[in-house]
Amino acid sequence: DVKVTQSSRYLVKRTGEKVFLECVQDMDHENMFWYRQDPGLGLRLIYFSYDVKMKEKGDIPEGYSVSREKKERFSLILESASTNQTSMYLCASRSPTGAFFGQGTRLTVV
């Protein structure tokens, strides 16, 4: 069975903290993605990666960076968390027929 696992379901962080969101897939997919979901805005693409050590900016990369050191792992980094980064973060791994999502991380920045 296909599996995308995000390291945390819920996180509460303070403004200014560096935050790491981890995502692991077990399908040997090359393409992985980070989205955030906000009410009324749908899912917006933050960053994606086509291969190890390769990354491309999505539609809203400001305030974020990513790391892909191994094929199965794609990390999203908030360099200095801010309250406007409070959101649901979703990691996805892409196959030719679709994308498989993790369970999501609800991040609250206080």
Added chain:
Amino acid sequence: DQQVKQNSPSLSVQEGRISILNCDYTNSMFDYFLWYKKYPAEGPTFLISISSIKDKNEDGRFTVFLNKSAKHLSLHIVPSQPGDSAVYFCAASYGGATNKLIFGTGTLLAVQP
């Protein structure tokens, strides 16, 4: 610039009736379309997809229709069940089978018993 649009934020349907969710897109290069279902505090789950070379795809109670000339797709759920109550997102991609997905804003479907 919203390339994929779901103009109805919400939809309410009686159990047993048909639910029709709509999606419009602006980019004629999109060649693959998908529908996802999402419950609160969970990740989206894949429902059904359609390639731009087709105009219809069916899977059980779910059927997706694609009208390329109108740049419009729709998801039909027949019959609707209370467990179908969720947010539905349409998504589109182009330029390769594993390229990025661009999502709409979602439609909240409520199926009333």
